[in-house]
Amino acid sequence: xxxxxxxxxxxxxxxxxxxxxxxxxxxxxxxxxxxxxxxxxxxxxxxxxxxxxxxxxxxxxxxxxxxxxxxxxxxxxxxxxxxxxxxxxxxxxxxxxxxxxxxxxxxxxxxxxxxxxxxxxxxxxxxxxxxxxxxxxxxxxxxxxxxxxxxxxxxxxxxxxxxxxxxxxxxxxxxxxxxxxxxxxxxxxxxxxxxxxxxxxxxxxxxxxxxxxxxxxxxxxxxxxxxxxxxxxxxxxxxxxxxxxxxxxxxxxxxxxxxxxxxxxxxxxxxxxxxxxxxxxxxxxxxxxxxxxxxxxxxxxxxxxxxxxxxxxxxxxxxxxxxxx
DNA sequence: CGATTTTGACCAGCGC
DNA sequence: GCGCTGGTCAAAATCG
Numbered sequence: 001x002x003x004x005x006x007x008x009x010x011x012x013x014x015x016x017x018x019x020x021x022x023x024x025x026x027x028x029x030x031x032x033x034x035x036x037x038x039x040x041x042x043x044x045x046x047x048x049x050x051x052x053x054x055x056x057x058x059x060x061x062x063x064x065x066x067x068x069x070x071x072x073x074x075x076x077x078x079x080x081x082x083x084x085x086x087x088x089x090x091x092x093x094x095x096x097x098x099x100x101x102x103x104x105x106x107x108x109x110x111x112x113x114x115x116x117x118x119x120x121x122x123x124x125x126x127x128x129x130x131x132x133x134x135x136x137x138x139x140x141x142x143x144x145x146x147x148x149x150x151x152x153x154x155x156x157x158x159x160x161x162x163x164x165x166x167x168x169x170x171x172x173x174x175x176x177x178x179x180x181x182x183x184x185x186x187x188x189x190x191x192x193x194x195x196x197x198x199x200x201x202x203x204x205x206x207x208x209x210x211x212x213x214x215x216x217x218x219x220x221x222x223x224x225x226x227x228x229x230x231x232x233x234x235x236x237x238x239x240x241x242x243x244x245x246x247x248x249x250x251x252x253x254x255x256x257x258x259x260x261x262x263x264x265x266x267x268x269x270x271x272x273x274x275x276x277x278x279x280x281x282x283x284x285x286x287x288x289x290x291x292x293x294x295x296x297x298x299x300x301x302x303x304x305x306x307x308x309x310x311x312x313x314x315x316x317x318x319x320x321x322x323x324x325x
Numbered sequence: 326c327g328a329t330t331t332t333g334a335c336c337a338g339c340g341c
Numbered sequence: 342g343c344g345c346t347g348g349t350c351a352a353a354a355t356c357g
Contacts, residue, residue, distance in 0.1 A: 189330055191349060204348070208328085217348090 171231040179218050184240040198222035209238045
């Protein structure tokens with residue numbers, strides 16, 4: 001019925017705003033009462049985030065303001081701080097086109113237990129999650145190629161799919177000519193799909209670290225090809241390769257290099273850690289960032305919203321909620 | 326030669 | 342139930 005539904009790009013105010021206000025902070029989804037979405041426009045990685053003059057909605061900074069815990073949690077979720085001691089509950093979500101409603105459900109837990117689904121299995125242990133990753137699957141799955149055993153193949157695939165679960169996702173927009181943004185981690189591309197109504201394909205990447213299940217998807221906005229939409233899914237369970245080498249000076253902006261502990265720095269650091277090296281490469285530096293979170297009464301003022309725009313259909317950053325006292 | 330990318334096929338979920 | 346779409350697999354190709 002609704003073509004619009006199937007074509008986020010055509011109706012999604014997020015994209016609409018991006019298209020028309022690419023040089024300014026963008027506020028979107030005014031009609032979502034229970035959730036907020038923030039999009040940042042950062043002129044330069046070294047610039048503070050206080051450049052939001054007219055945030056009708058909660059900004060990322062606001063979201064984290066006054067709550068280091070929130071920030072730390074977020075950091076953990078992104079594993080920027082390279083501490084993976086915490087286990088973040090994976091998103092429960094059986095359905096793809098989930099709206100805010102389901103998001104809320106997932107949020108409510110961040111806690112060890114999950115509401116109603118089988119997530120409990122994987123949510124309870126990081127290790128288990130690994131098994132959801134393609135790599136593990138690969139290991140488990142016997143190579144039937146030589147036998148040409150199609151049935152076995154199908155069965156194994158099916159099993160795997162059953163176990164698959166959604167993990168917290170974190171997405172942001174970056175204005176860059178480079179699709180695969182440098183974020184300090186190593187990624188292996190495992191798929192590419194054409195995006196409906198867009199000339200630009202969506203690429204799927206998986207962290208190359210053996211036990212890491214983090215994935216990311218990268219696609220370019222067809223309305224504004226200069227915008228790269230990057231969605232991270234999952235949590236790194238290892239140190240950032242770049243960080244291990246020292247400071248990742250080759251890819252991180254000065255502001256970040258100045259801080260030694262992300263937990264003590266501003267959210268900006270968190271963002272800049274994810275910024276593409278493109279900033280050093282002369283690319284446009286405007287960055288749009290938005291985080292998605294489920295609705296949560298406890299976080300009314302700190303919610304970030306996840307619009308259902310293609311890639312971010314069921315983003316549930318449970319980490320945001322986690323640290324609420 | 327190992328790691329990574331490419332690419333067609335497959336599967337699950339969802340809307341109709 | 343069918344078709345569409347997103348996500349993933351895995352063999353082949355390519356890269357370093």
